[in-house]
Amino acid sequence: MLFRPPASQPPKPETGARAGAARWRPLRRVLIWVRWFALRVLLLMAVLVGFYALVNPPTTWTILSESRSHAISPREWVDIGDVAPVMRRSVVAAEDANFCLHWGFDMTEIRKVVASGSSRGASTITQQTAKNVFLWQGRSWPRKLLETIYTPMIEAFWSKQRILEVYLNLAEFGPGIFGVGAASREYFGVSPAQLTPVQAARLAAVLPAPKSRSPQRASARSRSIADGAATIARDGRASCL
Numbered sequence: 001m002l003f004r005p006p007a008s009q010p011p012k013p014e015t016g017a018r019a020g021a022a023r024w025r026p027l028r029r030v031l032i033w034v035r036w037f038a039l040r041v042l043l044l045m046a047v048l049v050g051f052y053a054l055v056n057p058p059t060t061w062t063i064l065s066e067s068r069s070h071a072i073s074p075r076e077w078v079d080i081g082d083v084a085p086v087m088r089r090s091v092v093a094a095e096d097a098n099f100c101l102h103w104g105f106d107m108t109e110i111r112k113v114v115a116s117g118s119s120r121g122a123s124t125i126t127q128q129t130a131k132n133v134f135l136w137q138g139r140s141w142p143r144k145l146l147e148t149i150y151t152p153m154i155e156a157f158w159s160k161q162r163i164l165e166v167y168l169n170l171a172e173f174g175p176g177i178f179g180v181g182a183a184s185r186e187y188f189g190v191s192p193a194q195l196t197p198v199q200a201a202r203l204a205a206v207l208p209a210p211k212s213r214s215p216q217r218a219s220a221r222s223r224s225i226a227d228g229a230a231t232i233a234r235d236g237r238a239s240c241l
Contacts, residue, residue: 070175092125126151
């Protein structure tokens with residue numbers, strides 16, 4: 001009797017668990033790649049933040065964009081120690097009175113805005129610095145997401161004085177006028193160290209709308225900022241400056 005090999009058996013159908021795993025395998029690969037990419041983006045962001053903790057940013061996307069429509073006033077980096085203390089306090093009083101107390105996000109101010117239903121922002125100086133140094137102007141969810149990631153990184157790597165120094169040197173004070181050095185020279189003919197309380201308050205008053213406000217005229221806002229600067233000096237909220 002001739003020996004016949006056993007007939008080949010048809011492959012058994014995959015069990016439910018195996019079939020489910022096979023279906024999810026492509027998605028798992030995508031998620032692994034996304035995680036790999038996200039981790040490297042975060043690492044690059046952290047490296048940039050660490051780099052600018054030591055090196056002054058030479059320019060920004062905002063300055064480059066403005067240079068297409070306005071001549072940029074000569075800029076020279078001003079160390080925080082060469083900025084009049086009253087100017088530091090005035091900017092903090094105008095833009096972020098709790099700057100010395102928070103870790104990048106002013107939760108107290110955010111809750112107030114949410115509770116009031118107001119459309120005004122609660123952006124801190126740290127958030128504005130993140131936007132000015134690393135990102136672009138305008139409102140979009142991608143930009144806001146990146147700003148939200150950069151902000152705690154900046155607070156972790158930079159001192160409060162460094163944050164304020166970078167902010168003051170990159171903030172726009174008028175068409176083509178960037179930085180407290182260019183602004184104090186352009187509007188008042190003095191160095192940042194020589195700014196008076198009135199001049200400092202007027203400069204700080206233009207920051208929300210530098211193209212439509214002039215620091216050469218007193219306003220209710222500049223007077224309020226002068227009072228606010230004196231207040232945070234008294235109550236200790238300027239202790240980190």
